[in-house]
Amino acid sequence: MQTSIIRLFLLPRAQKISDYDTKSEALQQKVLRRLVASSERTEWGGKYGYYSIHSYEDFASRVPLSDYDDLKDYIERMRHGEKDVLWPGQVKWFAKSSGTTNDKSKFIPVSNEGLRDTHYQGGTDCVAIYLQRYSDSCLFDSGGKGLILGGSHAPNYNLPQSLVGDLSAILIENINPAVNLLRVPDKETALISDFEEKMDKIARAVKDVNVTNLSGVPSWMMAVLKHTLSITGKNNLCELWPNLEVFFHGGVAFTPYVEQYKQLIPNEKMRYEETYNASEGFFGIQDDPTDAAMKLMIDYGVFYEFIPMSEFGKENPTVVPLWGVETGKNYAMVISTSCGLWRYILGDTVRFTQKNPYKFVITGRTKHFINAFGEELIVDNAEKGLKKACAETGARVHEYTAAPVFMDGNAKCRHQWIVEFDTLPSDIHAFAESLDKALREINSDYEAKRYKDITLQSLEVIVARKGLFHDWLKEKGKLGGQHKVPRLCNTRQYADELLAMNF
DSSP states (O other): OHHHHHHHHHHHHHHHHGGGGTOHHHHHHHHHHHHHHHTTTSHHHHHTTGGGOOSHHHHHHHSOOBOHHHHHHHHHHHHTTOOSSSSSSOOOEEEEEEOOSSOSEEEEEEOHHHIIIIIHHHHHHHHHHHHHHOTTOOTTGGGOEEEEOOOOEEESTTOTTOEEEOHHHHHHHHSOTTGGGGEESOHHHHTOSOHHHHHHHHHHHHTTSOEEEEEEOHHHHHHHHHHHHHHHTOSSHHHHOTTOOEEEEOSSOSGGGHHHHHHHSOOTTOEEEEEEEETTEEEEEOOOTTOOOEEEOOSSSEEEEEEETTTTTSSSOOOEEGGGOOTTOEEEEEEEETTSOOSEEEEEEEEEEETTTTEEEEEEESSSEEOSSSOOEEHHHHHHHHHHHHHHHTOEEEEEEEEEEOOOTTSOOEEEEEEEEEEOOSOHHHHHHHHHHHHHHHOHHHHHHHGGGSSSOOOEEEEOOTTHHHHHHHHTTOOSTTOOOOOBOSSSHHHHHHHHHOO
């Protein structure tokens, strides 16, 4: 009964989302006008003459592309309490995420408006889309609750009510109290900073609750779920939570975890819905289980632009708005948001699969790739290659990263993969050969560089000990929250650190 009421309440929003099919450009133009008008009186808006911006062309010609280093000084002043800098008023919350070349961490401003029109709207829309698609859902019936994982936060420069930490913790801290009736664990437990302590307390708090849905990063959720099973003695989650029906996941690619979740939840009716939410905003929702692509959410507080990856890194690259993209091309995403990020190069790469509505897949990161020898290997290639290698050898991958070996003692160059398995292949060399073959089939540049082993030799797979990636993240203080293992790196930085711990 309660699910039916909530479905009816969210119906108007679901109908608005259907406007994406025919009004995408108009919706994005409206977002841009609102963002610009809201920020006319800020320091940034004054600097770039927002009062006289009347079109997208004005905006694109006047406002420069930016990255975190370009905005860092503005954000630091905002963290010290200055008002009307990048966004009107005082911004009190800052989402901490992985850093840049020059800094250990980035601090992304999260305004009141951004919380409401982007982050919380994204969460609401996940439920709205889901309930409209599945009329048989009992998500909130019989006291059904969602297990939602979050990180932790801390005071920001001791300013009153100002916080810095994981975005998930900021969301939990400010969430509508009514929503807390539909989720577990309680706020105090959810915000514990020590992940291992939090994991244990969550497991003990949820073992007797009617959990019907999960939300979080697959890797950290997996750790919590396995620990919960271990303390309850149950064989799988169907025994513990018979009404569990959906996992809303995001943060990392789900491919490496699919088989593990199927083993944890041996229920053919279990549903998995991908979301694209980050510290900088909430961008996409998977609305069709038969289509891996996500729908771009275009009426939030986010205006989108895109740089073709063929021009990324150039001094004056081509930049197109949403209505200028082409399907099948790889783009770097650029966003302007109601949190005060302006023409901000996000660092993620996407490929559109269709228009009206615009649907896309995440293909990787502008910095997480390997192109040491002209092979242009991206995360999307890696995920597909591993999936095929696992299917052919019976292996199951837990975590992995890869990096180039520029030249060994025999003048050989190759890719080195460090892989932690849940299920080892019977023959690690066969696994490596299968992965190498799949990458050659997927990526023509990789295939060309592998031709006759002239430029690039066959890849190497190093088996990581159990818990290696967990220990590496723990050593860096990055357990839990939205922290993730870098899948590909064009340098040896991460690989060498991991290998030093692999004993």
